[in-house]
Amino acid sequence: MLKLYGSTTSPYVRRLRIWLANTDHKFINLLIFSEDDRQILAAKNPTMKIPMLEDEINGEEQVIYDSRVIYRYLTDKFDDPVLNWQQENQLTLIDSANDSLVQMFILSNSDIQADEDKLFFKLQKQRVNGVLVQLNEMVAKQQFASWNYPAICLYCLIDWIEFRNLHNMQGLTELLAFHDDNAQRIEVTATDPRK
Structure with a gap:
């Protein structure tokens, strides 16, 4: 098993x-x-x-x-279809934002405050901001319309940001709507980290 x-x-x-x-x-x-x-x-x-x-x-x-x-x-x-190159790029964007947020989250939990003037934090925040804007545009263009693996990964990223209050999502209306549209899926509610 x-x-x-x-x-x-x-x-x-x-x-x-x-x-x-x-x-x-x-x-x-x-x-x-x-x-x-x-x-x-x-x-x-x-x-x-x-x-x-x-x-x-x-x-x-x-x-x-x-x-x-x-x-x-x-x-x-399981002989599932492999991701195409567009989907691979989508995952790279999602993972890039996730990785930066994880690093900053761990540092914050280690009592190291995000200092805007420090290069590490500046680079991570630039990456997260840029990636989320790009993903917002991609959702607007219906690039995550199917509930496939990249869409699942995007949902998990947005929900984790919201759960941990990691980033101001103001203005990212397409991402927030995507999150709301998928929040009641049974597999999503069954894995909700708030439970």
């Missing part, structure tokens, strides 16, 4: 939980900053990051790292 390791609050984990909603699998919720769960991470995944997927291949346990690689693995395993 497939085992997905992660936390209920990670946008990277949530996208895979939503994608796997109709696939038999076990979700193992880790408290990634607790000592016991960090030992599980260290034993199975040298990157010490979530998500990770465990599967049995030819009688041997195989662990796959990184949400994007896990998605490609699942696509291959």
Whole structure:
């Protein structure tokens, strides 16, 4: 059986939980900053990051790292269509904003305040702002009209921003409407990190 390791609050984990909603699998919720769960991470995944997927291949346990690689693995395993280059670019934009927000979130939780004058924070905020404006325009052009993997990833990004209050979404009306339009999907409500 497939085992997905992660936390209920990670946008990277949530996208895979939503994608796997109709696939038999076990979700193992880790408290990634607790000592016991960090030992599980260290034993199975040298990157010490979530998500990770465990599967049995030819009688041997195989662990796959990184949400994007896990998605490609699942696509291959279940003979799903591969992403086209436009969709790959959409994912790159989404992951870029996600990565910057995760880094700033971790620093904030480490009592390091985002200083506008520091190069690191300036670059991260520029990236997030630019990417969200681009994604807003893409939604306006109906590029996320289908509920496919990139759309799921976009939803998870927006919802995580809202959940953690990470960015001012004022003016990003298309992204907010996209979020509202998909908020009541059963797989979305079942994976809501607020529960």
